[in-house]
Amino acid sequence: MSYENILVEQKDSRAVITINRPTKLNALNKATIKDLQEAFKALDKDKTVKAIIITGSGEKAFVAGADISEFAHFSERKAHKLSEKGQEQLFSFVENLSTPVIAAVNGFALGGGLELAMACHFRVASDNAKMGLPEVSLGVIPGYGGTQRLPQLVGKGIAMEMIMTAGMMDAQKALSHGLVNYVVTQDELMPLCVKLASKISNNSSVAIGYAIKAVNAGFKNDVDGYKAEIKAFGKCFGTEDFKEGTSAFLEKRKAEFPGS
Template sequence: MNYENILSNTQNGLTTITINRPKKLNALNIETIQELHDALDAANKDKNTKVILVTGSGEKAFVAGADISEFADFDVEEGRKLAANGQELLFDFVENLATPVIAAVNGFALGGGLELAMACHFRVASDNAKMGLPEVSLGVIPGYGGTQRLPQLVGKGRAMEMVMTAGMIDAQTAKDYGLVNHVVSQEELLPLAEKIASKIMRNSSVAIKSAIKAINANYKDGVNGYKTEVKQFGKCFGTKDFTEGTTAFLEKRKADFPGE
């Protein structure tokens, strides 16, 4: 599939999706959000894809925010729909995707860019990365899940400070906060993400899908995460991956998971 604002490439089980609007610092507009949804959906359905990597083109930005020119004149109802549609189409979609999604944060990840990174299953960052939710400086609040996911990751107090001050934090602070897992130089960023992806690929994709569901359940209102874990644990026993994994362990050999 051809895209206007992103690049998608699959190789050795890894699909790399690159937001490619360098002149706009990879800002998210409505078209880019749709293209990201389509590319992620296609990768998730591709049996050759075991891990998805999301990053930004160039050295300056992962995603520097939303494209403000698109919604500067929106009214109340249009603003509500913008947030609701974006969350459903991309941000919630990424969080609940069965295929692991790693965000490789290179440069600025602001506003919708940080919200996209937080929706991914985990994040690695280059040492020049800057992250923040500056929306209150524009008279609005984060609308793509930022007020929910940021406190889940860094705690309520730190999230309140970051949102209220509209300030940015550097990569090392983000790591100290638990917002990103690793910080490396820009040259090492994609190789690190690919190395982590290769480790993930050695394991059962079916079990990983169940793990994503169980972990996410802990953050959903009205859902008992422990019960979800029990259910997903039991489901694993009916899979070919479970049979292969346990048999390989007992036979003292490396498992060759069929992904079923």
């Protein structure tokens, strides 16, 4: 499948999605969001893909924000629909994807870019990365989940400061606050993400999908995360992956998970 604003490469058991709008610092517009949703949906259905890495083209930016020119003159009603549709189409969609998604944050991740990175299951940053939610400097607030996911990751106080000052956080500070898992040089960024994706690929994709659901349930006000975990734990016992994993352990061999 061909896309207008992204590149998709599959190798072994992983896929790499590259947002490819370098002249716009990979800013998200409606067409790019649509491309991303379609790519994630297709890769999630592909049983050979065990992990997805998402990054931005070039060395300056992961995603430098949303394309402001698209919504600068929106009414309240249109803005409401933009936020609602965007969250459903991409940000919440990625967060709840059963295939793990790693954000390779190369450079600026601002506004919608940081919101996309936070929707991924975890993040690795290059040492030149800078992250922030500058929306209040434009008279608006983050609309793609930023006010919810940032406090979950860094705590309420740090999140409030970042949002209210519209300031940027460098990679090392992001690491110290738990916003990213690793900080490496730009040359090391993709190799580390590939290494992590390979480690993920050795495990049961079915169990990982259930783990994602259980972890996410703990951050929803209307869901009992412990009950979600119990339910997911029980369901694992009915899978072929569980049969293979336990048999391999008892037989002292490497598991070959069928993914079912």
